Amino acid sequence: MKRSPETELLRANAAFYDAFASQDMEAMDELWARGLPVVCIHPGWPPLFGRDEVMDSWRAILLGENAPHIECEQPQPAAFGESGFVVCIERIEGDPLVATNTFALQNGVWQLVHHHGGPMNVETAPEPTDRTLN
């Protein structure tokens, strides 16, 4: 049975956080697209452009001495043909952040092309309720 694009996006998003949480740089590298525009915005950082710069940043984060513990909550997918994104709450050492992870379909595989993470004010953190995007 063919899975919906939204289901595939959620699986790709989960794979990203699995690689992040397990500090698996090889898996992280495989998740990011090759031959497409690639951008990454870590919380508070300026945007990083291009695959080399982006993967260097992940190497520094995942293989550093203080690799953060991270969990993904409330992922919400949105698909638009050959591209789509997942918005989710990240918990890093308990503090909430909000992230957008954008994927593009390459040879039938949803590959990361953009990660944008930023702080979220704790007092406005959303309750875990069902939501509709339309």
Added chain:
Amino acid sequence: MKRSPETELLRANAAFYDAFASQDMEAMDELWARGLPVVCIHPGWPPLFGRDEVMDSWRAILLGENAPHIECEQPQPAAFGESGFVVCIERIEGDPLVATNTFALQNGVWQLVHHHGGPMNVETAPEPTDRTLN
């Protein structure tokens, strides 16, 4: 002459900041997609899901007493078929923020489906150089 998707994305992104800067709620409303998933993450806010909630937030921001003065710098487009995004630096009252604006093609028009804005540490603000995304 047909314009490239990247050029169209830059035009749509500029129209978004024009509507923002001129507090033109009607133009802002026209820029956002209808009948597609819509999300918006204002700096520090939790994500807002769905067109009604997103437009309510823009109404509060644009028509409020303290509507911020905003400029967009260094916009970088990335197109993926029927969707694409622009990453840019926003200056609000001089302070730099970083934003991702995601668009989807509807009836030949690039419409906003997601805005994600967040703070950027001033000391790491990028120099205005040419960049490549690949």
